[in-house]
Amino acid sequence: MSQIELVDTTIRDGNQSLWGATALKTGMQATIAPVMERVGFGAVDLTTSTHMAVAVRFQKENPWERIRVMRELMPSTKLSFLTTGMRFISWESASQELMELAFKLLINCGIDRFAIxxxxxxxxxxxxxxxxxxxCGVDDCNAALTYTVSPFHDDAYYAKKTAEIAASGRFTRIYVKDPGGLLTPERARTLLPAIQAAKGRLPLELHSHCTIGLAPFSYLAAAExxxxxLHVAARPAANGTSQPAAERMVANLRHMGHTVDVDDEALADMSSYFQALADAEGLDCGKPQEFDASYFKHQMPGGMLGTMKRQLGEMKRLHLLPQVLEETERVRADLGYPIMVTPFSQVVGAQAVMNVLSGKRYENIPDEVIRYVIGRFGKPSSPLDAEIEDRIRSSPRASVLEKEEEMAPLPELRKRFDGHLCDEEFLLRAVMPREQVDAMLAAGPADRNYDPDSRPHLDLISGLAKRKGYRQIAVETKGLRLKLERGFK
Known part of the structure; x- marks a missing residue:
């Protein structure tokens, strides 16, 4: 039996998996941060550049300030940033200088753990x-090995990748990242020992999703x-396509004889808060999922599958979904079995939809598929279908995309903007539309407080303010006295 740490994913991956990454504003996070500090998490999975873009685009809030607020309120908890390569917010490849600036700003704001x-x-x-x-100053770098199922991604493949990571001397830990929730307990019992034999002294973590109900069982196998x-989320932001629920996982681990050193009362308070928030904001909480064996074939992530269903429904072609999922499996094989994570799940899914809708495979090829084939996302880990690869590479559009320029170097980007901008504003403007950054700045500082119980009152006030034909409205309930008066000219 062993001592097992918990890494909390509620704010980042739970929010993203269940609520489209848009639900939690700065005040909502800040209000619960002191409680999360008391729980005793090994780390909190806080943000990514995608979440930072959401803060600007949809919430009109400063993402740099959000990190500073969370660091202030969680002074002793590791705050983690997930990065997916040489890109920051934009999917264009960024220069090393731009990435260095981004990393320094993140560290200055309070990030002290990078998941890479x-x-x-x-x-x-x-x-x-x-x-x-x-x-740039970060000592804690966690290497994420992304798990998938294919003829090429066997235990030896992951052991080899683990050995390369360990030999680099650049990482402090490794985690198996299972975005599809595909890891079975049986596979865990062969995969994890293979990784452990190759990792040296680096600690090993597991991050999986409950998409087809396997993650809670695989976590217990991993504990053995x-x-x-283990990466978990507070119950309201767990299950579904998110991570296993922290409370149940703690209880199960302790039942098996393992030690989990967390403050149970603080963890319960955290879950109660997010339940109240979900109720107030009309957010659907995750529910335990049924096992779906077909998922191992198409491996379409839950969010992407939902988007695909919506788009087919809008085109009145939802009945084609089974064909699209079958075609997804074929396209993935054609393209060398890419791991079904962003952006590859979108690349494979878009091509599958086009193949089914047109009736001819690869008659229409999206630019992102061409970019994948010509190597703009890196070198695929296994061979592509030779005929499909040649067809795409020889297309006129491929010749155009091979010549497209990547993101401008940092000095050139700086010349495009006011030289008096602070680095935080400059970097946002360099990778996001001007009007979105302008709107964020115009909105002013984000509210640092949130009370789920106030939502009915705010909805009432908003509704009353829209009404016409009144001179005065008075409302009095427990804890609230409100008077609205309309002025007439």
């Missing part, structure tokens, strides 16, 4: 990012095999 993944498990690219993070940390 590459969608193709390119360990040389991951090592380069870890070296960059360390030059000596896992050091």
């Amino acid at each position: 993944m590459d969608p193709m498990n390119d360990t040389s690219a991951m090592t380069a990012m870890a070296a960059l993070a360390r030059r 095999l000596g896992i050091d940390a």
Whole structure:
């Protein structure tokens, strides 16, 4: 039996998996942060550049300030940033200078742990990012090995990747990242020992999703095999396509004889808060999922599958979904079995939809598929279908995309903007539309407080303010006295 740490994913991955990454504003996070500090998490999975973009685009809030607020309120908890290669917010490849600036700003704001993944498990690219993070001042770099199922991604493949990571000397820990929730307890019992044999002294973590109901069982198998940390979410933001629920996982681990050193009362308070928030904001909480064996074939992530259903429904083609999922499996094989994570799940899914809708395979090819084939996302880990690859590479559009320029170097970007901008504003403007950053700045500082119980009152006030034909409305309930008066000219 062993001592197991918990890494909390509620704010980042739970929010993203269940609520589209848009639900939690700064005040909502700040209000519960002191409680999360008391729980005793090994780390909190806080943000990504995608979440930072959401803060600006949809919430009109400053993402840099959000990190500072959370650091202030959680002074002793590791705050983690997930990075997916040489990109920041934009999917264009960024220069090393721009990434260095981004990393320094993140560290200055309070990030002290980097989770580094590459969608193709390119360990040389991951090592380069870890070296960059360390030059910027981060000592805690967690290498994410992304798990998938294919004829090429066997235990030996992951053991080899683990050995490369360990030999680099750039990482402080490793975690198995299972975005599809595909890891079975049986596979865990062969995969994890293979990784442990190759990792040296690096601690090992497991991050999986409950999409087809396997993650809670695989976590318990991992605990038997000596896992050091498990990624979990508070119950309202757990299950569904999110991570296992923290409370149930703690109870199960302790029942098996493992030690989980967390403050149970603080964890219960945290879950109660997020339940109240979900109720107030009309957010659907995750529910335990049924096992779906077909998922191992198409491996379409839950969020992408939902988007695909919506788009087919809007086109009145929802009845084609079974064909699209079958075609997804074929396209993935054609393209060398890419791991079904962003952006590759979108690349494969878009091509599958086009193939089914047109009736001819690869008659229409999206630009992102062409970029994938010509190597803009890196080198695929297994061979592509030779005929499909040649067809795409020889297309006129491929010739155009091979010549497209990547993001401008940092000095050139700086020349495009007011030289008096602070680095935080400059970086946002360099990678996001001007009007979105302008709107964020115009909105002013984000509210640092949130009370779920106030939502009915706010909805009442908003509704009353829209009414016409009244001179005065008075409302009095427990804890609230409100008078609205309309002025007439």
